[in-house]
Amino acid sequence: MAYRFKTSKFKNAAPQFPKREGWLCDISSGSPQSCGNHIKASNALMAFNIDAGGGSCLGVAPLDKTGRVGTALPKLHAHTELVTDLDFSPFNDYLLATCSSDKAIKIWDIPEGGETDNLSSPLLSLPSQERRVENVLFHPAADNILAVSVGKTVKLFDVNNGSERIAMADIHGDQLQGISWKMDGSLLATTGKDKKLRILDPRQKASAAETNGHGNVKDSRVCWLGNADKILSTGFSMSRERQVCVWDSRNFKSALTTSGLGNSTGVIMPFFDPDTNMVLLAGKGDSFISYVELTENSPYLTQGMQSVCEYQHKGMAMVPKRALDVMSCEVNRLLQLSQNAVIPIPYIVPRKNLRGFPDDLFPDTQSDEAAMTAEEWMDGANNQVSTVSLDPAKKSAIKKKSPVQNSPAKKPAADSAQKQSPATKPSQNVSPNLLINKPPTSQAGGDTAAAAPEAAPAKPLKKVLLPTTSKFRHMQAALMPRTTQIYDIKNVSISTFGECDGFHANRKWAAVPLGGPAGMIAIIDINKPGKLDDPPSIENSSPVMDFAWDPFDDDRLVVACDDAKIKVWQIPQGEWTGALTEPQMILRGHMEKIYFVKFHPHAKDVLVSASFDMTVKIWDLSTGNDDDRITLQGHTDQIFGCAWSSDGTKLATVCKDQKIRIYEPRNSETPVAEGPGPEGSRGGRVVWVCDDQFLLVSGFTRQSQRCFTLYSADNLSLCLASKEIDTSVAILVPYYDPDTNVVIATGKGDTTAFAFEVVPDSPYFLDVSGFRHNLPHQSFSFLPKCVCTVKDVEFARALRLTKTAIEPITFVVPRVKKEFFQDDLFPDTRITWESALTSQQWFAGENGQQKTMSLCPDNMKPLSSIPKAAPPPKKYESKAELSYKTDEEKKEELLSAMVNKLADKNDEPLPQEQFEGVDEDEWSD
Numbered sequence: 001m002a003y004r005f006k007t008s009k010f011k012n013a014a015p016q017f018p019k020r021e022g023w024l025c026d027i028s029s030g031s032p033q034s035c036g037n038h039i040k041a042s043n044a045l046m047a048f049n050i051d052a053g054g055g056s057c058l059g060v061a062p063l064d065k066t067g068r069v070g071t072a073l074p075k076l077h078a079h080t081e082l083v084t085d086l087d088f089s090p091f092n093d094y095l096l097a098t099c100s101s102d103k104a105i106k107i108w109d110i111p112e113g114g115e116t117d118n119l120s121s122p123l124l125s126l127p128s129q130e131r132r133v134e135n136v137l138f139h140p141a142a143d144n145i146l147a148v149s150v151g152k153t154v155k156l157f158d159v160n161n162g163s164e165r166i167a168m169a170d171i172h173g174d175q176l177q178g179i180s181w182k183m184d185g186s187l188l189a190t191t192g193k194d195k196k197l198r199i200l201d202p203r204q205k206a207s208a209a210e211t212n213g214h215g216n217v218k219d220s221r222v223c224w225l226g227n228a229d230k231i232l233s234t235g236f237s238m239s240r241e242r243q244v245c246v247w248d249s250r251n252f253k254s255a256l257t258t259s260g261l262g263n264s265t266g267v268i269m270p271f272f273d274p275d276t277n278m279v280l281l282a283g284k285g286d287s288f289i290s291y292v293e294l295t296e297n298s299p300y301l302t303q304g305m306q307s308v309c310e311y312q313h314k315g316m317a318m319v320p321k322r323a324l325d326v327m328s329c330e331v332n333r334l335l336q337l338s339q340n341a342v343i344p345i346p347y348i349v350p351r352k353n354l355r356g357f358p359d360d361l362f363p364d365t366q367s368d369e370a371a372m373t374a375e376e377w378m379d380g381a382n383n384q385v386s387t388v389s390l391d392p393a394k395k396s397a398i399k400k401k402s403p404v405q406n407s408p409a410k411k412p413a414a415d416s417a418q419k420q421s422p423a424t425k426p427s428q429n430v431s432p433n434l435l436i437n438k439p440p441t442s443q444a445g446g447d448t449a450a451a452a453p454e455a456a457p458a459k460p461l462k463k464v465l466l467p468t469t470s471k472f473r474h475m476q477a478a479l480m481p482r483t484t485q486i487y488d489i490k491n492v493s494i495s496t497f498g499e500c501d502g503f504h505a506n507r508k509w510a511a512v513p514l515g516g517p518a519g520m521i522a523i524i525d526i527n528k529p530g531k532l533d534d535p536p537s538i539e540n541s542s543p544v545m546d547f548a549w550d551p552f553d554d555d556r557l558v559v560a561c562d563d564a565k566i567k568v569w570q571i572p573q574g575e576w577t578g579a580l581t582e583p584q585m586i587l588r589g590h591m592e593k594i595y596f597v598k599f600h601p602h603a604k605d606v607l608v609s610a611s612f613d614m615t616v617k618i619w620d621l622s623t624g625n626d627d628d629r630i631t632l633q634g635h636t637d638q639i640f641g642c643a644w645s646s647d648g649t650k651l652a653t654v655c656k657d658q659k660i661r662i663y664e665p666r667n668s669e670t671p672v673a674e675g676p677g678p679e680g681s682r683g684g685r686v687v688w689v690c691d692d693q694f695l696l697v698s699g700f701t702r703q704s705q706r707c708f709t710l711y712s713a714d715n716l717s718l719c720l721a722s723k724e725i726d727t728s729v730a731i732l733v734p735y736y737d738p739d740t741n742v743v744i745a746t747g748k749g750d751t752t753a754f755a756f757e758v759v760p761d762s763p764y765f766l767d768v769s770g771f772r773h774n775l776p777h778q779s780f781s782f783l784p785k786c787v788c789t790v791k792d793v794e795f796a797r798a799l800r801l802t803k804t805a806i807e808p809i810t811f812v813v814p815r816v817k818k819e820f821f822q823d824d825l826f827p828d829t830r831i832t833w834e835s836a837l838t839s840q841q842w843f844a845g846e847n848g849q850q851k852t853m854s855l856c857p858d859n860m861k862p863l864s865s866i867p868k869a870a871p872p873p874k875k876y877e878s879k880a881e882l883s884y885k886t887d888e889e890k891k892e893e894l895l896s897a898m899v900n901k902l903a904d905k906n907d908e909p910l911p912q913e914q915f916e917g918v919d920e921d922e923w924s925d
Helices: 002-006 374-378 839-843 887-904
Strands: 039-041 045-049 057-062 075-077 083-089 092-100 105-109 133-138 145-150 153-158 163-168 176-181 188-192 196-201 206-212 221-224 230-236 242-248 257-260 268-273 278-283 288-294 301-308 315-318 330-337 341-348 476-479 509-513 520-525 537-539 544-549 556-561 566-570 585-587 594-599 606-611 616-620 628-632 639-644 651-655 659-663 673-676 685-689 694-700 705-712 715-727 733-737 742-746 752-758 765-772 779-782 794-801 805-812
Touching (some): 039 330, 045 092, 045 315, 075 715, 092 133, 133 176, 145 176, 188 221, 230 268, 242 268, 268 315, 268 330, 278 330, 476 765, 509 544, 509 794, 520 556, 544 594, 556 594, 594 639, 651 685, 651 694, 659 694, 673 715, 685 733, 733 779, 742 779, 742 794
Parallel strands (some): 176 221
Antiparallel strands (some): 057 075, 092 105, 145 153, 153 163, 176 188, 221 230, 230 242, 288 301, 315 330, 476 805, 509 520, 520 537, 544 556, 556 566, 566 585, 606 616, 616 628, 651 659, 694 705, 733 742, 742 752, 779 794, 794 805
16 A cells, blocks of 8 residues: 555655635634535635525635735625525536525526625526426536436426526436536536435436445435546445545445544535546534545555645635646635634645656646537537646736637527527516526616616616715614603503504504403504603503504504404594593404515505415405405415505515515406515514615524615515624514604514614614613604604604603704704605595505605704805914924035025126227227
8 A cells, every 4th residue: 555655756746735824714604514615626716605694695806815804705696595506617607606505506606806896696597497406417518407306306407598498307216415426527426415326318318326325314425526426425335434435436335445533523525626636525513634645556545645724614615726826836725614714724745856748747638628518419529628837938828708608519690680699588487587697786676677688789878986885874872861751651561562652652552462361452642741740541452463543543543453353543632531441443364363464655554464264354344344355375474564655556465484575456366476485483573675675584594683674676586695793582673764764673672672773775774773772672663754843953852662651762964064954864754644645546546645844943054055165275284383403404505505596597698798908099009
């Protein structure tokens, strides 16, 4: 064995760990769990999982980037859930495939030089799968062929047009854990949870060979060893010992050799270099890397050096050969993804007196030119990729390729209007707004006309640079004086249901649920602060599920009860005491208890409700009967919340089945759009923001952290951004101010209200100072804009309900010139307390907009009308007068003055030149 190893040119290849200056630092990779390696590299870029959005984002950077990046690292907002695997195309260093737990597969065209801004629009979205997608792997020889594993199925997609070409569903007995192509792309090796290794012939849709693999169901990996007939697999034995096995694909009954690697729990990630026969093994969670070398005959694997790293491996990737520093004898390079850094680990063969290119270490390697097209491979071709020399004198620069190329097997049509890539034709399985020729940097809500095949190329839009900080970032939230508070409230309920906000107030009344089985709600006059003696109430005779004030009638309250009834109460005018027991109206359309009720924002008497019977009903209260007008279907589990769009035409819901849906109730009883929502199943809320461009959803991550997620309303599968808040069991209830785009959110039992501003472009969320108190509260209820004192730059006011009191909170922005109306903070606001339509008009299909009003008081001038002040005079500086000169400086200054003075007289005549002579006859002897 020793003799065999000594014959290798690479026996002394050893890693040279760089100093910290050579790392990509200050990232957070989290603890992603999947069958992927969580980091991949091309000749130009590296992409890796980061701990943002629950693992749904990737960090993408140039391969040679080093230093601290932190929050400055651009993010690829790839999916709505954990990115399980990723892979770069071997023929396009900027084409990246990703897959996720959200059942989606996406193709990304990364800008040349790496991302400079966050990227959220994919080049192509492949059809959504029925289960979580575990692996993606490009074909090593044919262009635009992508293999994916979905549960027990292997599928092959043609990336050129987004179509599924092959599906092998009845071959594997359990979930797939690893896939690997033979170097020529003729066969595919797989390993799975059923403890089997298989060799597949994808074009025949059949298994060519099968054998018993590792004896444990824990994650296993497979790696085809180049173009040889050998396969390497890693996994666990029945006794949970880690194993590395080599198999002969021609005799697949038993392993050629098996090596044990101890009893650690980390999954072994294998990497093979066909040019050098080097095999590198790294286990997740380990801090060492094993180097072994593949030999033709027994023992097949010869042990090399084992290296210890400074940090544990979260993931690992091998850098392509064409990106190596060959003049330093770098024969391989790994990228280690640790908790907070990406660390390059080059393997160097030591050489003395290296004067030229060491061609004995670097045979010709695979080029970046595909050997065949997808159609040629599907027709049965098996071609080898051409090779190129790694000699720097012969090496060409890496250039970005077009993400799609016309297939040479298809001749372009004569008509210039037909000269298109096949990808520009919409596939039946691909949404028209996700065609592969869509500009990769376009954002949600952009003009989709440019993607039409026959449209003229659109001119690039001028990019608007949005601020990275909010005008409200220094917002001050404080309790108002005790003289404005209502206190000594008794028996406040602390156990309202999760779908209920817990507290609602309008300009006159506050509705406070009381404890007990009778469903009592206290009705408190908010304009009479002080100690509360015995407030009047309404008695519902059943536990209260939710309630809401009519926005256009301050004296009408609607209550949803546990007995599947919706009760409409009319509050008496003037003074009243005791308890009301007879509602004005009862709605009985639901079959089970009700989740929540919401009024329409524009149309009077239009009410929406959702029930445990998984239906959403829309009612017309003006008819006086209990017949619902519209019933919406499509939910498969508990409905957490709903929200009307600002124009009142659409309704969005968030559901326990982890879906968000958009309805157009007057046009269809089924959702017009549907997409993945938050991962957690504890509860949530949804609200339309930024003029109905986006949906903001509050919920929980899989790690039980409260978070906000932003979705494009035009494409619910597009998660634009995610903001994690903290860890708590209380559902965050958001209040959104459409005038300022500020969101203020809090939960039951919290002592803090969080705030941020939503902007229509990256980074989408701008931090704003929140509210904090030492005592917990039950809920917030925000009042209409007209109650704000704009002279104090108060842009929002809320009532805070505690166990014993109602406390007003004011939200102000500190400004210097308060004598002027801050019109940049107070645009004309909608008159939300006046309806724009009747219920009959809305149900008939009419749309209306509420009137707007200016909040500027009559005796104040707008700040924008004040001319800008002249710049202040320059500050007096005494340095010039207090400066001291040395003797040499004084001498030099004196000589310069003398020279300048003499230079001024160069043009003047000399005195003797001005004397006149005498005539000759005047001379005497």
